Amino acid sequence: MIYALSDGKKLLSKHRIAYKVIRFIASGGQGEVYEVEDKSGQRYALKWYFKHSATKYQQKLIERLIERGAPDERFLWPLDIIISDGLFGYIMRLRPPAYKSIVDLMKRRAEPTFSALCMAGINLADSYQNLHSQGLCYRDISFGNLFFNPADGDVLICDNDNVTVNLDKDSSTHGTPRFIAPEIITGKKLPSTETDLYSMAVLLFYMFMLHHPLEGAIEANIKCFDAKAMEKIYGHDPIFIWDSTNQSNRPIPGYQDNAIIFWHMYPPYLRDMFTQAFTKGLHDGNARIVEKEWKDAFSKLRNSILYCNKCGAENFFNKKPTCWACKSAISPPPRLNIRGQLVMLNANSIIHAHHLYGNFDFVRMIGKVSQHPTQPGKWGITNVTKDNWTFTKPTSDTAVIESGRTAPLVSGAKINFGPTEGTIE
Amino acid sequence: MISGKKAEWLAIGSVVTGAMHLRKEMPCQDALYLSPPNPNFAIACVADGHGSNSCPYSDEGSTIAVKVAGELLETMLPNLSDHKDVWLPKKLVAMWEDEVRAIHEKKEREMLDPFPYTLYGTTLLAVVATDSFVFALQIGDGNILMIDANGTAKPILAEAENVGEDTESLCLKEAWQYIRTQIIPLSLPSDVPMLMLSTDGYANGFMNNSGFLKAGSDFYKLWQEEGADFINEALPEWLRQSSDRGSGDDIALALITLKSAQTN
Numbered sequence: 053m054i055y056a057l058s059d060g061k062k063l064l065s066k067h068r069i070a071y072k073v074i075r076f077i078a079s080g081g082q083g084e085v086y087e088v089e090d091k092s093g094q095r096y097a098l099k100w101y102f103k104h105s106a107t108k109y110q111q112k113l114i115e116r117l118i119e120r121g122a123p124d125e126r127f128l129w130p131l132d133i134i135i136s137d138g139l140f141g142y143i144m145r146l147r148p149p150a151y152k153s154i155v156d157l158m159k160r161r162a163e164p165t166f167s168a169l170c171m172a173g174i175n176l177a178d179s180y181q182n183l184h185s186q187g188l189c190y191r192d193i194s195f196g197n198l199f200f201n202p203a204d205g206d207v208l209i210c211d212n213d214n215v216t217v218n219l220d221k222d223s224s225t226h227g228t229p230r231f232i233a234p235e236i237i238t239g240k241k242l243p244s245t246e247t248d249l250y251s252m253a254v255l256l257f258y259m260f261m262l263h264h265p266l267e268g269a270i271e272a273n274i275k276c277f278d279a280k281a282m283e284k285i286y287g288h289d290p291i292f293i294w295d296s297t298n299q300s301n302r303p304i305p306g307y308q309d310n311a312i313i314f315w316h317m318y319p320p321y322l323r324d325m326f327t328q329a330f331t332k333g334l335h336d337g338n339a340r341i342v343e344k345e346w347k348d349a350f351s352k353l354r355n356s357i358l359y360c361n362k363c364g365a366e367n368f369f370n371k372k373p374t375c376w377a378c379k380s381a382i383s384p385p386p387r388l389n390i391r392g393q394l395v396m397l398n399a400n401s402i403i404h405a406h407h408l409y410g411n412f413d414f415v416r417m418i419g420k421v422s423q424h425p426t427q428p429g430k431w432g433i434t435n436v437t438k439d440n441w442t443f444t445k446p447t448s449d450t451a452v453i454e455s456g457r458t459a460p461l462v463s464g465a466k467i468n469f470g471p472t473e474g475t476i477e
Numbered sequence: 478m479i480s481g482k483k484a485e486w487l488a489i490g491s492v493v494t495g496a497m498h499l500r501k502e503m504p505c506q507d508a509l510y511l512s513p514p515n516p517n518f519a520i521a522c523v524a525d526g527h528g529s530n531s532c533p534y535s536d537e538g539s540t541i542a543v544k545v546a547g548e549l550l551e552t553m554l555p556n557l558s559d560h561k562d563v564w565l566p567k568k569l570v571a572m573w574e575d576e577v578r579a580i581h582e583k584k585e586r587e588m589l590d591p592f593p594y595t596l597y598g599t600t601l602l603a604v605v606a607t608d609s610f611v612f613a614l615q616i617g618d619g620n621i622l623m624i625d626a627n628g629t630a631k632p633i634l635a636e637a638e639n640v641g642e643d644t645e646s647l648c649l650k651e652a653w654q655y656i657r658t659q660i661i662p663l664s665l666p667s668d669v670p671m672l673m674l675s676t677d678g679y680a681n682g683f684m685n686n687s688g689f690l691k692a693g694s695d696f697y698k699l700w701q702e703e704g705a706d707f708i709n710e711a712l713p714e715w716l717r718q719s720s721d722r723g724s725g726d727d728i729a730l731a732l733i734t735l736k737s738a739q740t741n
Contacts (some may be wrong), residue, residue, distance in 0.1 A: 080558075230559070307571055
């Protein structure tokens with residue numbers, strides 16, 4: 053195979069930084085990606101465009117994106133441009149190997165916990181919210197450009213070289229089949245934040261259900277999946293597989309099992325959101341679920357995770373929880389009711405800044421569930437902040453919980469964390 | 478380099494019953510599909526039915542596999558890149574399973590629950606060549622070689638995923654997860670003037686891997702010197718000899734080449 057750039061080739065960027073090509077990484081439809089190194093030994097990725105993709109328009113787009121800067125650090129954004137022999141490419145950060153693709157998730161090569169998956173959902177929605185808040189549109193949200201860390205749900209967004217302002221008429225990028233909003237397929241609208249919201253909902257559905265929201269009986273029965281068939285299913289006549297008023301496109305057992313198994317595993321509020329996204333939201337851009345709503349839903353879902361007492365499988369809290377894996381009745385742990393959130397107090401639960409402030413900060417720890425050092429089976433929430441908490445027993449007696457001390461899990465007791473108060477249930 | 482007119486691909490190949498299968502009066506378990514001549518693309522598929530006692534109908538399984546793959550790949554040509562990872566593998570397995578069930582019912586074979594796809598177990602390898610890309614797909618053993626303009630042969634999709642002691646097969650549960658695919662964009666079709674795919678019976682006839690790779694290079698040299706028709710006519714006899722002297726196994730081998738061997 054002949055690569056455009058040979059190993060060891062030296063290139064000078066617009067920012068006058070010399071890079072050396074270390075190795076070829078991969079190729080795609082628009083170009084090839086290489087690992088490169090600057091003089092200090094710092095490694096980067098270089099996307100080098102094929103001749104047919106190295107247009108003046110694309111070059112200007114890259115230059116504008118470099119000037120503008122990344123919406124946040126989760127975007128592997130163009131940092132510098134290299135122009136050589138009439139072709140060009142851009143420098144970006146390398147993706148660490150711990151980050152996996154959605155295809156890895158589908159093929160079970162990556163098996164995150166539900167907690168990590170919820171974090172990936174929150175991070176994904178948050179990243180695109182940051183992008184959209186700058187009046188930008190990603191245009192091509194799909195399988196191929198999201199990577200996540202199965203350990204903690206951190207995300208990285210790649211292929212940012214097609215990002216434009218909303219409704220840009222000059223870009224030829226309209227998205228990836230099966231992720232493109234119906235109104236783009238039918239030629240009624242151009243890519244925008246609204247159409248990004250549709251593609252993002254498809255991606256989230258894939259992440260949580262391991263299936264496409266429109267691929268049910270109709271798709272299963274199609275033998276010749278040509279452009280006409282695709283336009284019908286994803287553009288002209290889309291029908292959500294769990295549409296409550298139209299049952300003609302239900303998933304087929306044995307062929308589309310993921311869609312059935314996972315759908316019934318999640319709580320009704322999440323199913324309702326996906327239903328809105330793929331019923332009203334199919335035809336009305338204003339009815340689509342916005343990023344903040346997804347973030348709230350996945351935070352709520354994350355808070356509700358509990359573990360089967362028998363097999364240890366992660367489940368979601370409801371009034372009468374039964375394990376989806378082993379079908380045993382689950383005895384739920386104590387809960388912390390705080391700011392309208394119900395947080396399961398499992399042995400590994402952590403109270404984060406988000407639970408106090410609603411800011412989606414799941415990094416800063418406020419408290420953690422811990423076992424009494426000398427009395428096994430006795431659990432409490434340990435104060436890991438520098439500030440004191442106030443613990444109020446059901447009898448109304450109060451006690452100060454200093455930093456490093458633990459408030460016992462007593463049903464009906466309240467903990468005042470400073471900015472807000474929670475009740476143990 | 479090919480210059481001037483548009484490159485045109487050609488798929489040629491042959492399938493032969495192995496010497497050992499002839500001796501044991503077993504049917505040929507390998508199968509071959511070659512797309513009819515088309516100015517825009519060529520598709521070739523080979524498959525190797527497992528042939529063990531637990532797979533008595535694997536000759537039918539492999540025949541169905543190459544047919545289904547050939548037809549599906551042609552309809553998917555414009556979107557292969559977007560569908561190669563999930564949708565295409567899923568659809569391919571579903572279509573293979575549908576056809577296997579249909580033949581099972583038609584021949585009034587015993588119906589069991591769950592359906593015994595193992596009876597039809599097979600590998601599958603497929604290659605598509607167009608003006609702008611090469612696409613390869615594989616489940617199970619076998620070899621795909623890409624031969625560059627210097628005649629150097631390189632394997633693609635060589636590393637199978639570990640599925641315990643099982644051979645990767647279309648009959649596995651969730652078989653789509655084991656289907657490996659790769660797209661190689663081409664600046665010029667002449668960058669990769671030949672692709673070779675073969676069931677494991679062919680490679681097993683060589684003493685070592687370098688001998689097998691050299692065979693790929695030799696095919697390229699022959700194509701340059703004698704043309705595709707010459708190879709196509711001689712191929713059945715070569716494969717028979719290869720099986721006789723080597724593994725004794727069935728062999729299916731296909732080559733996708735540029736129709737014209739003009740180089741400069």
